Every structure is written in structure tokens, then in C-alpha cells.
Amino acid sequence: MLAKRIIPCLDVKNGRNVRGVKFSADKDAGDPIDLARRYDAEGADELVFYDITASAEKRDIVAALVRRVSEEVFIPFTVGGGVRTFEDIRTIIEEGAEKASINSAAVRNPDIINEGSRSFGSQAIVGSMDAIRRGEEDESEGVWWEVVVDGGRTPTGKDAVAWAEELVQRGAGELVLNSIDADGTKDGYDVVFTRTVADRVNVPIVASGGCGGPDHMFDVLDRGQASAALAASIFHYEQYSIPEVKTYLANRGVTVRPRLDLGL
């Protein structure tokens, strides 16, 4: 059986962790490689590096990070955050990441999805979106979700479900759905949004935003039909470890990958 994936997200800037991370005294709290190694050792199925570097050297900084990660960590990883051009995608893939995640740039220039998937394959191109819930459940028109860009600040008028279909049609091999309403609340993912998109497209869906614990992951993987659940804070601040999450999910009948230690 294909396992549901648990994906820690690391926020990095200028090659350093952004969030404060508790570490034992001998560890460098700022080095994302240390954190990536820890997640790998705990049995994370994949990692996402979300880069918020805003300098002119961004591409070189990202390239150096990707190169180091691929030397140290033998699980798949994705790089997102300000991926704007074909050259950005090429750098990320050629330095050793599995996937480049494209968000606002795809809204502004949708052809980047076609170009990326044509050159590197659909499996390398993740269509990522931030969405906000609009309307009320009891209104005749019901709820819909609007795509927003620039980290949630700029509304686009785009319907998120239709945009998801377009991203897939253009060649995205996977979608990350980040709910701006849920993000940071720890009240759970937007399960209805996730399920609505999952029912409309045939590629794997990664749910993002709102995770406060393993019960939320269960909901979005089960009712939400997500293939993977992404979380940041609960792992960064060690509220839950990856083995704890996986044990919880396994006990509720979800197929997860146990960590296999062959001493290598």
C-alpha cells in the first residue's frame, strides 16, 4: 500500500532556519541541515524547504542549500518560496531536489508550469497555492475559495478549485493547498477545501496550514483525501515527534512508513 506522507516544512532565510528551534547545547539551532537530519532520522517521508531570502544572491544561496541537503539527506525534498523563473527551477532540480514548488509566479505567468514540466517532468513541478475561504455555508452560492498571492496579501479573484485544475492540466504533478484561514491557528487543516480539490483533480494533494496535532493530520488524510500532510510548528517546537504522529495514524488505520534502520 502507498503510505500517506508526513512532511515537515523548514522555513529558511539566507541559508539559516527562520523559526527558533530547540536543540541540545551542542547543536547549531540555525543550520537547516541539522534540522533536516533530525527529521530524516525520525522518519519524515519528505522535506519542504521554504526559502524567504529576498536578496539578489537568492539563487546562489538556494543552490548551496540544496547541494548540502542532497549530500546529507537521502529522502526526497522540495524547494519553494519565491521560485519565479525557469532558471530558478533548473537550479533547484539540478542541485539535487526532487521538486520545485511554484506559487505566486504561476498566477502571474502560468506558462512556467508548462515549461518546467516539459523540461523536468510533471513529477518535478509542484503547483502550490494559498487560498482564502469566501462566502457562507448557508448562502445559496455556498462557499468558494479564492487564490491569493504574496503570502496571502493580494487577492487574485481566481477560484482555487478551477486554478487547481488548470495547474494540473498545465503539467503540475502534485498540488500543495495552503489555507490562509487555517494557517497559524493550529485548529486543523481546511478539510473541506482539501477534499473539494482532491475530488476534482487526479494528482496527489498535499494539505498545508493549521496543523495542531496528529488528529488534524488524520482528518485531512482521511476525510480530506490528501496524500500528504505538511506541518511546521508542531515539529519545530517539538510538540510532537514524527514517530508519535505516525504511531497515532497507524493506530487509526492509516498506512504510514515505519522508520527502517539498517545501520547505514
Place this chain on the structure above:
Amino acid sequence: MIAIVDYGMGNLRSVQKGFARVGHEAEITADPDRVANARGIVLPGVGAFGDAMINLGDAGLTSPIVKAVSEGVPFLGICLGLQLLFTESEELGVHRGLDLLAGKVCLFPEGQRIPQIGWNQIHIQRETPLLAGVPDGAFFYFVHSYYVSPSRKEDGIASTDYGIDYVAIAGAENVFGVQFHPEKSQDAGLKILSNFGNLAG
């Protein structure tokens, strides 16, 4: 020397780093002579089957690979590299493969999300040195939309369930192919790279 064949189909450095991690030196090369003289040949790759065969042919790599394999040099195909071992593929039209193993490459039937992305289990059908120390039921990282269907049942080494039971590891004698990415499958995958490195001597 283990040769990782560079024919313009995806990132090869992760495979090289995987071998390095388990103590085997591997060289990324597009040179037909280096490939012809290698003690082991690794053919990774992601992308379209037809493009891959054209690239191999244009680079003068097809015949050195086929010749070395027929002389008994250990060969490992990874992902697209497994699929290229077979007679033909139905990906975007019908394309001829290397035909080192008899069979064809087919699109997953409807009913599952495509591509399959993620960790899935292998069910070992028969023992092989490539799988020494790898437990039955181990998870590996898969990313693919097409799967191989060998003509000879005995060419299937391990199977995986994704709506259908399909062959995840194929091989005969010195030829092996794995549908998953051992270089991204943590200890289980590194063990396979280590075993292949030992086979290549």
C-alpha cells in the same frame, strides 16, 4: 569504477551521492568508452521514454551498454532506467527500448492518482544479491505514471500494489532495474546501492 550514465535525463548527482554514502565511488559520465569499461553501469533517469532512447542513441551510448551487459557487467536501471530495459513502451506513442528484458511499459489504469508519488512497499518474489539484507515489505520512494510488465514471470523480482500488482524490481542474471528511487529511499535504498556496488566489485 561504477559508471552513472549521463544522457540528459534528470539529476544524477543524488545517485552518485548515494553510492558515496555507502562507500562506493561512482562516476557520472557521458563517454561511451568509460561506460564500455565500467565494472558496473547505472542508468538513472526521469522524463519521457522516447526522448531517453533518442538521447542514448545520439550520445553513442546504446551499443556500449548493450555490449557490456551481454558480457556480464552488472547493470542497474533506476526508474526510467528500469523501463528502458524492456522491449517497448506505450508512453506517448510506441517506442522501442533496449530490449534487454522482454516485455512492455504500460500506463497505470484509471482509479488511482497518477503519478504515483510516495513511499510504497515491495513484496519480494525471489531472492537476489541485490536485495541482501532488505526486509520483505520495506518501503521505497516511487514517482511514476508507467510500470513494467515483463513477458517472463521469472524476470519479476519484487512486486508493489498500486491499484494493481505490478513489478517494482525486475532482473535476470547481471541485469537489474528498480522502479523506485533507491537514492531517495533512506536506509532501504542505500542498502540496494551498497549491494549493487558489491556486485560490481
